[in-house]
Amino acid sequence: MIPSLSLDMGHSHLVYFWNKTGSTETPNGTYCYSTAQESTVLQGVTFGGVPTVLLLDVTCFLVIILIFSIIRRRFWDYGRIALVSENESLITDLFIYLWCSDEDIHERCGNDAIIYLHFQRHLICLLVIVSMLSLCVILPVNLSGGLLDKDPYSFGRTTIANLQTGNNLLWLHIIFAIIYLMLTVIFMRHHSRSVKHKEGVVRCTLFINGLPKNAKKSTIENHFREAYPSCTVEEVQICYDVAKLTHLYKERKKAMKNVAYYTDIFQRLGKRCFINTKPCGHFCCCDIRGCEREDAIDYYTKVSNKNLDEYLKEEEIIHNKPLGMVFVTLKEKSMATHILKDFNACKCQGCNCKGEPQPSTWSKELFISKWSAAYATHPEDICWNNLSVQGPKWWFRWFCINLLLFCGLFFLTTPSIIISTMDKFNVTKPIHYLNNPVVSQFFPTVLLWSFSALLPTIVYYSTLFELHWTKSGEHRIMMHKVYIFLIFMVLILPSLGLTSLDFFFRWVFDKASKSRIRLECVFLPDQGAFFVNYVIASSFIGNGMELLRLPGLMLYTIRMILARSSAERDNVKQHQAFQFEFGAMYAWTLCVFTVVMAYSITCPIIVPFGLIYLLLKHTVDRYNLYYAFLPAKLEKQIHFAAVNQALAAPILCLFWLFFFSLLRLGFKAPITLFTFLVLLIAIAVCLGYTCFGCLKHLSPRNYKVNHSSCIGKSLCLLHFVTWCLRVSEKLTAMLPGDQTVSLGWSPNASTYLVVMAMPTEENEYLL
Structure with a gap:
């Protein structure tokens, strides 16, 4: 991920590129390769090493499939279906898998799995259209330029860097970037409208926090009956510390x-x-x-x-250890909505805006001004053991965990740190003399994938240790953290020629540095080759390793070794399956999708490989959901958060084109000003949509009252214990x-x- 990792060409190409563009500032032209001069890992190869890396990754994928078939036959108890099915062959599994419908997956894996797979299908359809446009329109336009040499094996000829500065065809790139943004919005909006999330009886129940721990059940019931006489309280369930x-x-x-x-x-x-x-x-x-x-x-x-x-x-x-939390079940959803609207509506008094819920005789005893209310999540989504960690204790724990995480990843953001250290000790010296694309392209892309798979695991476990109250919140926070981390590690930092967040902050706050030096690294002729190779490695090796589920197999092996007896080993076999990590999987998918969309204009060759990645990812996830993981019950917010996160991909594409136009033509050029205006509008609309989505609950008019009754009183009462x-x-x-x-x-x-x-x-x- 140092410049020698990201940029796949020799120093002579760089000098030729800057001479053709008329740049006379030598430091700007050589910065992106200043680290590469002493590196022994990467040197320029034919067409960025893409054909060689593709061949090697496909070969590795076939080997992984062979290993998977052996593990699948020898360790049949390694998976969820193994708990209730007979030992069938891999061919039988594949036959069942190919013929299983969405209804079968819904019955076995739940509604969240269907929404997740539906989201992937929308991304696949989007990339099909983007692939046709990029290969049929953008790629020929890039090849028509004459800025670089006419070598047919030069990867740079396929990129936007091949176009002359005054070429009017640059307008075509801006227009297609806007088209890609509109297509993304259309597909994501269609997916959001098609999401059918069953709320069931939980919308009849409110989760209220902030009660005094000595509050009695009868007092709470009397408060609601007096404060809201039109609402019928069916049951009140007080939460206790049950860890x-x-x-x-x-x-x-x-x-x-x-x-x-x-x-x-x-x-x-x-x-x-x-x-x-x-x-x-x-x-x-x-x-x-x-x-x-x-x-x-x-x-x-x-x-x-x-x-x-x-x-x-x-x-x-246990009843002497209340948590100050309660589930209040109403007779109808409209009653729960009425109470929630009263709690969340803003009523301004002087300079203070605060909620003033309906009072009762027991208001002072219950401290209702300190209450916070929300719809109760599904009982299966609640982490009951984590409810005891709340208030300052929870925030202090969250702060310490994330501070340690930030400090640990501050200097170790990308694998380039490891590569640089290896170079200093001449570990990779023999590679310098081989000058072979097998070691100069295949090795670093696989290394990047390995670290990009390892380091987000740290983020994953840090989120688990934060002890969130719901699995949906845990998955949503995990998705945001892993996605942001991956985008910095895989896309932003290497594109800018930076090696870690340490260099990033020094670049941002050091007034002596010139931002133009780093931005020029994005548009060197062979810059996109490394990202193409990364997407190829993620497609075949990454998806193959997800099929193997090696981390789960290693954990399963350790638990089997630590078991004291054959009875405990059978118990391990019965409970070795885990729920599907939707947050981490959303982040992985969106990371590669963002890389593909960001370079879909500047390097159109990357798009078909991104389509291959999504096709294989969809296939592997369907198989794992059906055979390997337990069903999960999550709230719909995580699925909508993934939709909002997907909109960042085409916006990054506009960012890349704005930087390119800014460096080539200057800020006052019409193309630069137009791109800047479109970028500002896109960011403003997306931020506005996201913010209004977050603050929508503050307005009473946004509550839609449904007068449907709850489905079964006994079901409602039993669930929230x-x-x-x-x-x-x-x-x-x-x-x-x-x-x-x-x-x-x-x-x-x-x-x-x-x-x-x-x-x-x-x-x-x-x-």
Whole structure:
């Protein structure tokens, strides 16, 4: 990602380019290659190395598919469908996958998966049109220029840098950039209108925060009945700190399943099993002091009873640990809308604008002026264990995590830091003498993809540690953070010839530096070749690795190694599937889409490879959603946020053309002024749309009242209680000797998996 990574041509091409354009400032012409002079990694190759990289990446993709077929056959328990299906061949899977419809995916994966795939289809259709326009119109126009040499193997001839300064065909590029922006808006608007998100009974329920922790359920009910006499309160559910209770329940559940597993073996085979209870104890081949083996049934029975005792103690005091949050369920959606409108409407008094909800006799006792109200999200979307972290504690945690994240990525924003360090120690010295596109183009693009896959993982886990209250909010924040980070790492910094955010801030705030030096790096003749190679690597190697799901396989392997017994290993097999990370996947897709759209005019060759990426990405995601991941229930805001984020791609394309016109023609040129005006209008419209979308809830007129009743009172009341509290009565009444069990087929054909017949959050996905 240093200039030697981003720019794929020799120094002689650079001198020729600046001589032809009439530049006389040597520092401007040589800055983008100042770092490359001592680099041993990249040198110029034929046509930017695109044919060689394409061949190598396709070969790697075929090898990955072969490895996937082997893993798929040897580790059939590695995936969600493996929990309830027989071991079928890869050919059978592909046959089922090719013939499965959206209805099948909706039934198995949920509505959010359909919206996500629908979004990808709109991007694919958009890139089909952009590919035809770029290849049939923009590419011939670029080739018609005579600024660069006539070498047919020169990648620079296909870029906008090949056009003369006074060529009127530059207007065509601006017009097509505007067309691309309009097409993006049309396709995204069509997708937004077609999104059908079922709100269900949750719109009858309000989530209210800021109550005093000693507030009683009856007091809250009386307040709403007096303050809003036209609204009927069906139920009030107070939130409690259930993090420890949930942990104890899960641990006891696993111990009970292990007891049932070994009890079944004893009943069938007539022998008792002994295990080493230390982590990785099954690797110990002899009984030595500290590694004694214990009877499996006795050990897990003790663990189960211990967790049960702690669970019952925690259950007795759980109602003494309220969180100051409550779910209020109304009879009709219109009633919930009326109350929410009253809370969120702005009423100005003097210089202060604040909400003044309807008072009651209990207003002062409940401190209603401190309340914040919103529609309740779906119960499956709530992170119940995270609700206990709130207020200053949550914000302090958020600040510390993001401060550490920013400091860690400030100097390590791009892989160029690693490449530069390798060059200093002459690690890559032999590559300099090879002068082969295999090592000069394939290696850096794969390295860039590897780091662009690794570093956002850090952002992903940092978002998890922030402890958001809802999965939708977690995914949405994750999508924004990963997308911004990837765009800086993959597109903006390397295009400007910068190596990290450290250099970026020094460039912005250092008055002695000249911005023109960096901006000229964007439009050197072979600048787009590296981004073409990156998109190719993402298409074949990136999508192939997503099919393998190596991070998940590594985590699965570690959990299997740490398991103490065969019963725990069966439990790992049953619970190794995870929910699909919509936030991270949206960010990945939009990152490559933004790179493609940003260079669709200046380097039109990149567009068909972007289309290939989206086609493969869509295919891989459909397969993973159907076979590998658990369904997720999210709010529609994350899908609309992805739509808004997609609009940044054509705006960046306009930015690139504005910089090009500014450097070639100056700010007073008609093309520059026109591009600048269009860019300002586009940014103003997009920001206005986004801001009004965020502030829409402040206006009462934006609430549409629906007089539909809630679907089933019992369903509404049951939903907004965490699942560990819903089973507490059954768990308390259940004795270890009276456990009801059911036998189910295990992914391992030689054993049977004994599952406790108790309603659990995890087992709901397996029914």
